[in-house]
Amino acid sequence: MSQPRPFNFSAGPATLPEEVLQQAADEMLDWQGSGMGVMEMSHRGREFISIYEQAVGDLRELLQVPANFRILFMQGGGLGENAIVPLNLSRGGKVDAVITGSWSTKSTNEAKRYADVHVAASNLADRHRSLPPASSWQLRDGASYVHVCSNETIDGVEFHELPDLKALGSAAPLVIDFSSHVLSRPVDWSRVGLAFGGAQKNIGPAGLTIVVVREDLLGHALPSCPSAFDYKIVADADSMFNTPPTYSIYIAGLVFQWLKKFEYAGKSGLAAIEQRNIDKAALLYAALDSSQFYENRVAANCRSRMNVPFYLRDERLNDAFLTGAKARGLLQLKGHKSVGGMRASIYNALPLEGVQALCTYLKDFEAQNG
Numbered sequence: 001m002s003q004p005r006p007f008n009f010s011a012g013p014a015t016l017p018e019e020v021l022q023q024a025a026d027e028m029l030d031w032q033g034s035g036m037g038v039m040e041m042s043h044r045g046r047e048f049i050s051i052y053e054q055a056v057g058d059l060r061e062l063l064q065v066p067a068n069f070r071i072l073f074m075q076g077g078g079l080g081e082n083a084i085v086p087l088n089l090s091r092g093g094k095v096d097a098v099i100t101g102s103w104s105t106k107s108t109n110e111a112k113r114y115a116d117v118h119v120a121a122s123n124l125a126d127r128h129r130s131l132p133p134a135s136s137w138q139l140r141d142g143a144s145y146v147h148v149c150s151n152e153t154i155d156g157v158e159f160h161e162l163p164d165l166k167a168l169g170s171a172a173p174l175v176i177d178f179s180s181h182v183l184s185r186p187v188d189w190s191r192v193g194l195a196f197g198g199a200q201k202n203i204g205p206a207g208l209t210i211v212v213v214r215e216d217l218l219g220h221a222l223p224s225c226p227s228a229f230d231y232k233i234v235a236d237a238d239s240m241f242n243t244p245p246t247y248s249i250y251i252a253g254l255v256f257q258w259l260k261k262f263e264y265a266g267k268s269g270l271a272a273i274e275q276r277n278i279d280k281a282a283l284l285y286a287a288l289d290s291s292q293f294y295e296n297r298v299a300a301n302c303r304s305r306m307n308v309p310f311y312l313r314d315e316r317l318n319d320a321f322l323t324g325a326k327a328r329g330l331l332q333l334k335g336h337k338s339v340g341g342m343r344a345s346i347y348n349a350l351p352l353e354g355v356q357a358l359c360t361y362l363k364d365f366e367a368q369n370g
């Protein structure tokens with residue numbers, strides 16, 4: 001490729017590793033001599049089954065998923081899971097939820113359609129800019145699960161450590177929505193009962209939803225749960241109860257391969273990408289904090305490594321900022337409409353050079369307009 005591609009800061013669907021896109025392009029018409037493109041294969045054929053098995057195995061290895069958890073490839077996205085989780089886990093009873101931003105608010109409201117939902121803690125009074133300390137959560141006895149969004153994509157708030165519900169006196173499994181930081185860091189599975197995420201932030205194309213669920217949580221779906229969304233039925237069918245999003249799974253599999261081979265700072269695989277994510281985020285937050293021209297408003301102990309919302313103190317310059325960014329090949333920096341301002345999503349596939357280019361632009365734009 002002659003021209004370097006622009007850096008894409010979209011919150012999702014989001015940038016993918018260039019090598020992955022190139023390989024997919026090369027294999028578009030003929031996957032590994034099969035005479036078929038992946039989109040044209042039966043999901044039950046030998047070729048696709050090998051793609052699927054490799055992808056599940058690689059994801060299990062990357063995330064160190066214990067043997068008593070199942071990995072499901074589903075559809076319906078994060079919002080679908082907001083209903084699918086209570087349909088499978090609530091048994092029509094109590095659900096506790098922690099509100100830390102827009103996505104956990106959505107999950108909580110959806111769960112109310114199926115269960116008795118109690119908000120155990122909320123950072124709304126703080127406009128979703130900090131995390132309510134776990135010791136302050138009002139958890140109920142007998143809750144079927146506790147829902148948390150471990151990275152709030154819009155508000156830029158991330159749990160750097162997952163809560164230990166057992167230590168808080170709760171026997172309920174923890175459910176995490178890890179849509180926007182899956183595979184950016186390890187997961188402490190000893191603290192988790194179920195994790196779900198749409199693929200389109202850090203994994204691959206929209207259409208694939210990842211669910212990692214502890215085996216004892218399978219088999220309790222409400223009778224009204226659609227069969228295609230019943231975790232036990234999906235698990236028993238190895239995610240092939242109905243046709244899975246085959247092409248999304250294929251691309252996700254290429255991303256898993258890319259991650260397994262990823263090297264950075266003397267590390268490899270997930271440890272390497274985590275280190276690069278730490279370095280990228282540190283660089284960007286330092287650039288924002290060192291300026292009076294920009295500001296990030298999230299408490300320092302819970303700033304997201306993936307999604308960095310920021311504001312120009314003079315918001316009249318927003319349009320000029322975005323136009324100038326685009327001219328430099330820095331794409332999709334506009335903030336979510338509900339919070340305004342800017343947002344740089346710096347997912348796994350965004351190179352360090354992309355953050356460096358953004359930091360240079362922040363300085364130059366300030367010098368011209370400050």
Ligand SMILES: *Cc1c(COP(=O)(O)O)cnc(C)c1O
Nearest residue numbers: 077078079080103153179180198
């Ligand atoms: C993007 C996102 C979702 C929504 O996913 P859809 O695939 O659009 O349903 C849910 N939760 C979080 C944390 C997200 O970032």
